[in-house]
Amino acid sequence: MSTPDILSGLTAVLAFVFAIALFDQWRQRRRAFQLIWAAGILFYGIGAGCAAIGGATGWTEPLYRSWYLNGALWTASWLGLGTAFLLGRTRFGYAYAAVVLLAGLASFFSRNRPDYVNSGVWPLVYLFAAVVLALAIAFETYFQDARWPYVAAIGVIGATLLSIAMMIVTPLGSPGYALDPTTGSPVASAIIPGYLRLLTPFLNIAGGLSLILGALFSAYVFMPKRRVLDYSLDPAQPGDHFLFNLAIALPAMAVNFVASLPMALRALLAGRLHSRVPSTLLIAVGAFIPAATDELLVRVGFKDLFEAGKLLGVILMFAGFLISSETFREVRIPFTSIRLWAARAEPAGEPAADAEA
Numbered sequence: 001m002s003t004p005d006i007l008s009g010l011t012a013v014l015a016f017v018f019a020i021a022l023f024d025q026w027r028q029r030r031r032a033f034q035l036i037w038a039a040g041i042l043f044y045g046i047g048a049g050c051a052a053i054g055g056a057t058g059w060t061e062p063l064y065r066s067w068y069l070n071g072a073l074w075t076a077s078w079l080g081l082g083t084a085f086l087l088g089r090t091r092f093g094y095a096y097a098a099v100v101l102l103a104g105l106a107s108f109f110s111r112n113r114p115d116y117v118n119s120g121v122w123p124l125v126y127l128f129a130a131v132v133l134a135l136a137i138a139f140e141t142y143f144q145d146a147r148w149p150y151v152a153a154i155g156v157i158g159a160t161l162l163s164i165a166m167m168i169v170t171p172l173g174s175p176g177y178a179l180d181p182t183t184g185s186p187v188a189s190a191i192i193p194g195y196l197r198l199l200t201p202f203l204n205i206a207g208g209l210s211l212i213l214g215a216l217f218s219a220y221v222f223m224p225k226r227r228v229l230d231y232s233l234d235p236a237q238p239g240d241h242f243l244f245n246l247a248i249a250l251p252a253m254a255v256n257f258v259a260s261l262p263m264a265l266r267a268l269l270a271g272r273l274h275s276r277v278p279s280t281l282l283i284a285v286g287a288f289i290p291a292a293t294d295e296l297l298v299r300v301g302f303k304d305l306f307e308a309g310k311l312l313g314v315i316l317m318f319a320g321f322l323i324s325s326e327t328f329r330e331v332r333i334p335f336t337s338i339r340l341w342a343a344r345a346e347p348a349g350e351p352a353a354d355a356e357a
Contacts, residue, residue, distance in 0.1 A: 002055060002056075003307075004051075004055060004184075004185075004306075004307040005051075005052050005055035005056045006052075007307035007308055007310070007311050008048045008049070008051040008052035008055065008307050008310070009048075009049070009052035009056075010311055011044075011045070011048040011052075011307070011310045011311040011314055012045045012046070012048040012049035012052055013045075014045075014311070014314050014315065014318065015041050015042070015044045015045030015048060015314050016042070016045045016049075017318075018041045018045075018314060018317070018318045018321065019038045019039075019041040019042040019045060021318075021321070022034050022035075022037050022038035022041060022321070023035065023038040026038060031085075032085045032149075033082045033083070033084075033085035033086040034082075036078055036079075036081050036082035036085055037078075037079060037082035039078050040074070040075055040076075040077075040078030040079035040081075040082055041075075041079070041314070041317075043070040043071070043074040043075045043078060044070075044071070044075045044079075044314060046066065046070040046071070047066075047067055047070040047071020047072070047075060048071065048310060050063050050064075050066050050067035050070065050071065051067060051071070051185075051186065051307075054067065054177075054186065055184065059175075059177040059179065059186065060176065060177070061172060061175070061176025061177055063177070064172070064176060064177035064178075064186060065167055065172075067186055068167070068186075068188060068192065069163060069164070069167060072188065072200055072204075073160075073163050073199055073200060073203055073204075074160060074163075074203070075207075076203060076204045076207035076208040076211065076287075077156050077159065077160070077203035077204065077206065077207035078156065078160075078207065079207060079208075079211045079287070080096075080099075080156075080206060080207030080208065080209070080210035080211045080214070081149070081152055081153060081156045081207065081210075082211075083210050083211050083214035083215070084096050084148075084149040084152045084153075084210060084214070085149045085153075086214065086218070087214055087217065087218065088146045088147075088148065088149040089146045090217075090221075091141055091233050092213075092214060092217055093137050093138065093140060093141030093148040093149075094138060094141055094233070094246065094249070095210070095213050095214075095217065095250070096137055096148075096152060096206075096210050096214075097133075097134040097135070097137040097138040097141070098134070099205065099206045099209040099210050099213070100130050100133050100134045100137065100152070100155065100206045101130055101131065101134040102205060102206070102209070103130055103201060103202050103203070103204075103205035103206035104126055104127045104128075104129065104130020104131060104134070104202065105127065105130070106201045106202070106205050107123055107126040107127065107130075107198045107199075107201050107202040108123045108124065108126065108127040110123075110198065110201060111123035111194075111198065115189045115194065115197065116194035116195075116197055116198055117194050118193055118194050118195070119193075119194035119195045119198055120195055122194075122195040122198060123198055126198060126199070126202050129155065129158075130202070130206075133151065133152070133154070133155045136148075136151045137151050137152055142235055143235070144235070155206075156203075156207075159199060159202065159203055162199070163196065163199050163203075166195070166196045166199075167196065170192070170193060170196060172191050172192075173191055177191070178190040178191040185306070188200075208287060208291055211283070211284075211287045212284045212287050212288055214280075215280040215281065215283040215284035215287065215320075216257065216280070216281070216284050217253070218276060218280040219257075219276065219277045219280040219281050219284075220253060220256070220257050220260075221276075222274040222276040222277050222280075223260055223263070223264040223267070223273070223274070223277045224260060224263040224264060224267050224273075225256060225260045225263070226256065226259045226260045226263060227256050228255050228256055228259045229248070229251075229252035229255050229256060230252070231245045231248055231249050231252045232245050233245060233246065233249060264277060275323055275324055276324060278320075278323060279320045279321070279323050279324035280320060280324075281320070282316045282317065282319050282320030282323070283316070283317050283320035283321075285316050286312070286313045286314065286315070286316030286317035286318075286319075286320060287313065287317065288313075289309050289312050289313045289316070290309050290310045290313040292309065293305050293306045293308070293309025293310070
């Protein structure tokens with residue numbers, strides 16, 4: 001068994017443990033984001049497990065199809081959807097709507113690339129779906145309706161079911177899988193038709209960006225802040241003012257976030273920083289690293305780095321979960337009543353005026 005296969009196996013095992021912990025937390029508290037994240041991490045583990053098995057024992061068509069659906073399509077989208085449900089009572093819906101629209105545009109404008117030939121009308125279908133979903137989510141967010149994540153769920157679940165249907169009816173040429181001749185890693189460009197492959201940017205851009213931006217947004221809400229640039233997303237303001245504030249909200253939060261880092265560091269050293277801040281920052285970094293190493297693998301063919309990035313990503317996300325305030329209220333051995341930690345005192349977070357509707 002090669003080093004990449006061992007790394008994939010370790011990633012799968014840790015992801016399964018992480019998914020069990022999330023599912024157990026949902027079983028106790030019944031928060032939708034916990035169950036959705038559990039599904040996303042489970043897909044992450046299945047994708048990594050398929051890569052480990054395929055690399056160690058040889059690829060088969062069912063293994064290849066499972067790898068593509070779980071690892072290439074579903075993981076990021078379901079993790080991003082979990083973030084949407086976590087932040088459902090905030091104005092993060094505007095950001096989610098923006099990344100959904102960006103994903104639709106990316107799929108549409110990629111249609112003429114050689115990798116996505118024979119896509120037919122599907123790029124236009126993906127763009128239309130993205131526009132409708134983005135408008136609906138933004139509309140619900142504007143009217144302070146906490147049900148906008150359910151609109152997002154319609155998109156993610158619909159795309160997931162569509163990918164299953166497409167994969168079932170799509171014939172794969174012999175031997176039923178494709179591997180990179182240099183790295184031995186499974187690849188989709190040589191065998192998966194363009195109309196199905198275009199679901200990858202559609203789901204991954206929306207899901208990955210929402211996960212990363214949502215983690216940073218949550219950290220921003222709970223950290224001590226220095227507001228260098230001010231803005232307001234109050235829907236009661238005049239329409240032109242609202243549109244202007246909406247346009248500057250993201251860069252304003254980015255500037256305020258950077259300007260607030262010294263204050264957050266001092267609060268951390270003094271033991272006054274809310275645990276949600278380091279927790280969500282770890283999740284953001286953990287989500288970013290696999291995407292970065294994936295791009296590096298594509299460019300330079302370094303499979304070891306790719307698999308190490310996937311392992312490091314799940315380690316950091318799991319660490320973020322373990323230090324979060326949600327976890328420290330009660331940490332148990334999963335599916336038992338045996339407590340490992342009791343509740344601990346949590347510093348008061350910053351008033352969530354920037355996020356609350």
